[in-house]
Amino acid sequence: MDIHTLDLNFLTDEAIASFVVESSDGPVLVETGPHSTLKNLERGLSDLGYGLEDIKHVLLTHIHFDHAGAAWALAQKGAKVYVHPFGYKHLLAPSKLYNSAKRIYGDQMERLWGLMEGIAEENLISVEDGTEIIVGDATFIGWHTPGHASHHIAWQLGDLVFAGDVAGCKIKQGPVVPPCPPPDINIEDWHASIDRILGLKPSRILLTHFGEVSEVETHFNELKEILQDWAAWMKVPFEQGRDPRDVTPEFQAYANGQLKAKGLSEKEVARYDAANPAWMSVAGLMRYWKKKLGA
Numbered sequence: 029m030d031i032h033t034l035d036l037n038f039l040t041d042e043a044i045a046s047f048v049v050e051s052s053d054g055p056v057l058v059e060t061g062p063h064s065t066l067k068n069l070e071r072g073l074s075d076l077g078y079g080l081e082d083i084k085h086v087l088l089t090h091i092h093f094d095h096a097g098a099a100w101a102l103a104q105k106g107a108k109v110y111v112h113p114f115g116y117k118h119l120l121a122p123s124k125l126y127n128s129a130k131r132i133y134g135d136q137m138e139r140l141w142g143l144m145e146g147i148a149e150e151n152l153i154s155v156e157d158g159t160e161i162i163v164g165d166a167t168f169i170g171w172h173t174p175g176h177a178s179h180h181i182a183w184q185l186g187d188l189v190f191a192g193d194v195a196g197c198k199i200k201q202g203p204v205v206p207p208c209p210p211p212d213i214n215i216e217d218w219h220a221s222i223d224r225i226l227g228l229k230p231s232r233i234l235l236t237h238f239g240e241v242s243e244v245e246t247h248f249n250e251l252k253e254i255l256q257d258w259a260a261w262m263k264v265p266f267e268q269g270r271d272p273r274d275v276t277p278e279f280q281a282y283a284n285g286q287l288k289a290k291g292l293s294e295k296e297v298a299r300y301d302a303a304n305p306a307w308m309s310v311a312g313l314m315r316y317w318k319k320k321l322g323a
Contacts, residue, residue, distance in 0.1 A: 029052075029166060031050070031234075032072075033045050035068075038302065040299050042200065042239070043237060044236060044237060045235070047234055048072075053166075054164070055076070057085070058183060058234075059190075063097045063101060063141060063142025063144060064097070064138070066101055066142065084163075085107060086103070086107045088111045088115070089180060090115060091177075092177065093140075096111070097141050100147050108153055109152050111181075112172065119147045119152055121146050122145070168185050170182075171228075173194045174221060175219070176192070176206075176207060180192055184230070187232070188230060189228060192236055194218065194225070199238050200239075203250065203254070203290050207304045209308040209312045213313060215256070226248055263317055265278075266313075266314050272310045272311055275314075280301075
């Protein structure tokens with residue numbers, strides 16, 4: 029079956045992807061991207077000969093806006109939306125989720141992420157660990173993979189895994205980096221989820237940020253290493269009791285320095301910043317240490 033990667037052109041190219049799997053019973057969409065890029069999703073589907081109304085099944089890796097923000101719009105056109113049980117209530121009634129984000133993004137909220145409305149119960153399906161979703165000749169298995177988020181699912185399709193953010197961000201030939209937003213980053217769970225995916229022995233993984241990776245074991249080993257590196261870096265300012273707002277530019281310089289040391293240009297670094305902004309990882313890793321150390 030054919031699998032297509034759609035670039036949603038969020039702020040820049042190759043920052044957020046959706047994936048279309050062409051099954052014998054119609055197209056399946058993995059990830060919707062944010063509502064702000066719905067028109068780009070619609071154009072990408074049109075290039076394949078589909079409209080939004082042709083999508084009857086939407087598989088989400090988790091409920092963060094860059095992955096699930098447009099799910100409600102597809103549900104309104106008849107799609108079934110599959111989500112982790114922990115994310116179910118937030119898509120059913122998203123006001124708490126949306127308002128929490130709006131406090132962070134302020135008047136940029138709609139420009140960046142668009143709108144978010146609730147999904148009717150008949151269109152929303154809670155996915156238990158190991159659940160099979162069969163659409164024509166395509167059988168997807170949803171594996172619970174916490175670490176980046178408690179409500180994260182990696183979707184297996186044969187020897188391919190749509191790995192969401194538990195597999196990190198890797199754009200073009202750049203290195204892999206871990207997106208670490210609050211509130212529930214857990215380094216130990218993340219490592220366990222990586223091992224779980226490796227145990228599936230996938231020949232390829234598909235990343236929402238961004239695209240296909242075939243050197244799977246190498247990719248995940250590098251992700252584990254930098255995840256530990258970033259967590260260790262963040263422990264120092266946390267223990268010093270520093271304000272995350274003051275730490276953010278220092279961490280951004282540190283992370284961008286790592287990217288430039290790998291040979292990335294300013295434009296390539298900007299792509300990483302769009303997909304994985306520094307302030308987000310500061311907030312997430314600070315919260316991780318607060319929960320872990322009980323401070």
